[in-house]
Amino acid sequence: MKIYIITDLEGVAGVVNWDSHQERSSDTRATEWMTAEIQAAIDGARSGGAEEIIVAESHKVIIDKLDKEVKLVLSGGVASYLPGLDESIDGVFIVGQHARAGVGTGVLNHTGNSAIFNTYLNGIAVGELGFEMAYAGNMKVPVILLTGDAEATQEAKALVDSMETVTVKEGINKYQAISLHPEKACELIREGAKRAVERINEIKPFTLKAPYDYRVEFTTTQTVSKMCLIPGVRKVDERSIIYTSDNFQKIANMNLLRAYLYDAE
Numbered sequence: 001m002k003i004y005i006i007t008d009l010e011g012v013a014g015v016v017n018w019d020s021h022q023e024r025s026s027d028t029r030a031t032e033w034m035t036a037e038i039q040a041a042i043d044g045a046r047s048g049g050a051e052e053i054i055v056a057e058s059h060k061v062i063i064d065k066l067d068k069e070v071k072l073v074l075s076g077g078v079a080s081y082l083p084g085l086d087e088s089i090d091g092v093f094i095v096g097q098h099a100r101a102g103v104g105t106g107v108l109n110h111t112g113n114s115a116i117f118n119t120y121l122n123g124i125a126v127g128e129l130g131f132e133m134a135y136a137g138n139m140k141v142p143v144i145l146l147t148g149d150a151e152a153t154q155e156a157k158a159l160v161d162s163m164e165t166v167t168v169k170e171g172i173n174k175y176q177a178i179s180l181h182p183e184k185a186c187e188l189i190r191e192g193a194k195r196a197v198e199r200i201n202e203i204k205p206f207t208l209k210a211p212y213d214y215r216v217e218f219t220t221t222q223t224v225s226k227m228c229l230i231p232g233v234r235k236v237d238e239r240s241i242i243y244t245s246d247n248f249q250k251i252a253n254m255n256l257l258r259a260y261l262y263d264a265e
């Protein structure tokens with residue numbers, strides 16, 4: 001069995017502010033906690049029967065602290081959405097995830113970057129996790145485990161109720177939370193990962209019907225002006241664009257371009 005792990009930082013136990021990003025601070029504890037949670041997920045997957053594990057690195061995962069048998073997807077620059085996530089994967093884990101932009105009690109809630117107000121796929125409001133689930137689902141690959149704060153796990157469950165989730169902190173608001181101790185979080189993630197692998201056949205992929213509509217509401221009109229330079233992108237209103245395709249890969253590519261055209265003003 002082959003498991004692909006998508007990683008993020010903001011939904012890790014102990015993390016409640018942007019300073020936790022190693023890029024922005026000398027405090028490396030957050031990346032250590034994130035790395036430990038990823039390793040806990042790897043350990044759980046192995047004890048459940050997974051043989052091959054691929055980890056998509058983000059936010060400077062301390063890769064030499066991970067199980068030496070994993071394969072790492074590394075991105076010094078990004079021009080491909082989740083490389084290595086294809087039909088050969090049996091199940092996906094999303095570790096350390098946060099809620100979508102606008103969810104008040106979602107710790108560090110956001111979608112991609114601060115230029116995004118909302119994103120929708122076929123009319124369904126999705127954040128990063130919903131987009132990832134749809135991307136995998138388009139290849140009939142289920143996301144079988146998601147770990148993060150309470151709002152993130154609820155957001156995932158609302159899309160596929162049968163998936164396994166592990167809640168590591170409860171948000172009070174964007175920057176305050178009641179969190180588990182990092183070691184306790186790892187203990188629960190290990191158990192959740194094992195259960196997810198054991199239950200893989202009961203968990204459905206999140207599938208949408210083609211044609212796929214990708215609508216993005218931005219916080220700034222300038223990003224709309226830039227996005228409309230791309231052939232096929234249509235303006236919906238001063239803050240929103242829509243892009244439609246029968247090919248989900250093209251929707252994922254548009255999602256990457258959207259990140260490049262970031263404009264926070």
Ligand SMILES: [Zn+2]
Binds near residue numbers: 009112
């Ligand atoms: Zn994220």
